[in-house]
Amino acid sequence: MKFESSYLQRVYDGLESRNAEQKEFLQAVAEVLESLEPVVAANPELERWGIIERIVEPERIIQFRVSWVDDNGKVQVNRGYRVQFNSAIGPYKGGLRLHPSVNLSVIKFLGFEQIFKNSLTTLPIGGGKGGSDFDPKGKSDMEIMRFCQAFMTELEKHIGADTDVPAGDIGVGGREIGFMYGQYKRLRNEFTGVLTGKGLTYGGSLARTEATGYGLCYYTQEALKSLRNTDFNGKTVAVSGAGNVAIYAIQKAYQLGGKPVTCSDSTGWIYDPEGIDVDLLKEVKEVKRARLTEYAAARPSAEYHEKKNGEHGVWSVKCDIALPCATQNELDENDAKMLIDNGVLAVCEGANMPSTPAAIEALKKAGVLFGPAKAANAGGVATSALEMSQNSERLHWTFEEVDEKLQHIMTGIVHNSLDAAAKYGLDGDLVAGANIAGFEKVADAMIAQGVAY
Known part of the structure; x- marks a missing residue:
């Protein structure tokens, strides 16, 4: 990948040399950095504060073993991940993916994208992602429950309503979230909004599924x-x-x-x-x-x-x-x-x-x-953040209320992206506009908070 900016080139080359096997992650980073060329050129303080170097490195990567017992009594072992990428504008927020293709590269690419997606919603949530190479297809409900309980037994040490709030993704729907939430509640002895995508009977939000x-x-x-x-x-x-x-x-x-x-x-x-x-x-x-x-x-x-x-x-x-x-x-x-x-x-x-x-x-x-x-596709995490708000306030909004807020957020993302693109002479470019609009909010917060993390 070639950049006009020597700063971006230096950062990307270093990242590539350290993560050469992580093709999905590098693809995601290259796409964002390409859009940031005019931003970096116009804002030398970004290099002075090392913003690009910091934003492409996760604040924390957690990898762990997940051991569970199948219906035949055989012990199975999977690999679990949680990448807490950036918390400059709020607690880490991002889904959990259960699929055989899950590896560190996939989780890092998803977590990196989540930083900017969450920023675009204008809601106070940072970027993270997690999951496992466990395949839920063909598994019984009891096998999925045992896996989810084993997965959460390790994950609960690293998450919380004001720290990191996971949600669903591929392979993780209402059933899986329910099993994970039950295990979290059992281990922590508390009822908090630590997961989103929950069932309506225990803190979920209308319109989250849609x-x-x-x-x-x-x-x-x-x-x-x-x-x-x-x-x-x-x-x-x-x-x-x-x-x-x-x-x-x-x-x-x-x-x-x-x-x-x-x-x-x-x-x-x-x-x-x-x-x-x-x-x-x-x-x-x-x-x-x-x-x-x-x-x-x-x-x-x-x-x-x-x-x-x-x-x-x-x-x-x-x-x-x-x-x-x-x-x-x-x-x-x-x-x-x-x-x-x-x-x-x-x-x-x-x-x-x-x-x-x-x-x-x-x-x-x-x-x-x-x-x-x-x-x-920011509507899912936007409504997850709305679920967090309802949990914090102990409120339950109607479907129409949530849907109206969702529509307002999504139309706002279009116009904020177009405005950001126009600011740098890239009129009508929704790709560059989304990357720039999402980045600038996070970069401003990182500069304001110094280099403590």
Whole structure:
């Protein structure tokens, strides 16, 4: 990676030499630092205070063994992580991911992105992330409970309502949060808002389940209005994924007048020209926890395609708006070119870093509106912070109250990003704007607090 700034180049080269094997983390850092070139040039105090060196290094990395017993009585061992990246503007905040792909690079990339995402919400939360290489697929409820209890037995030593507040991510939904919260409460003998995404009966927030998908669509709608003078109405929407983010992005896209026609999981994808049936998708994925083959079997209009290496999947479908909501680097340069050829107007990211750098470059070069993950999918963590506020005040807001606050936050992120981009002569660049707006708030706080950490 080459930078115009000798300061940025020096910091990145040092980081790369120390973390050469951590490709996801380095990709995330390079994307942010590239946007910060004009900021560093205009603000020499950033180098004087060592802000870039400090912001790319986690304040704390916790790695631990998770030993648990499966239903056959066999001891299983997994690796657990919590990366507490930056607490300049508030307690560490970020999800827990349970997936075989989890390693230190993935958790560091997610934690680094979380710093700026959380800053963009304007709420007082710092950046962190955690998880394990445990795979919940195919496990019984009792196995998942035992794993979650073992995981929390170590994690509880490092978190707290005013220190670090984890949430859910891939593989961690309401069931897993409930098991973890129960173990935390047992060990600490206290009832605090230490986890978000909790059930409504024990401190959870209405609209939290819907928040990331809804927020993605609120962001996309406002960006379309601001930059293209249009909206979702009458648009065909391609969505990847079939988890929490994808399901509620599909639901909100319908509510805004769009027609979502695709979704996907790890084994295949669906094209439904009549529009995805949200109720059926929820039944298959949230109730049965089954594969999309069951959706196709119950929906005559749906085409099921088994996942194959090298194919474009959902991105081969002609659409106006594309919302990647599955996992990192799922949309590559060839996918981007196919979307461009099919006349896509906007691509906004619901997953974390789902587009490769080459794909982003191709989309932006073609004039496609591109909304980066740290801005477009910030609705989940924003509503988690709203859950923290309700817990602190011992209050419970209505769905409408939370949804209104979410919509206000997401539209604000669009305009704050555009303002930050314009400040440095990058008019209309939502990627640079999000990185700059998120960074400047954290950098100001770090300078104000000195170099004590």
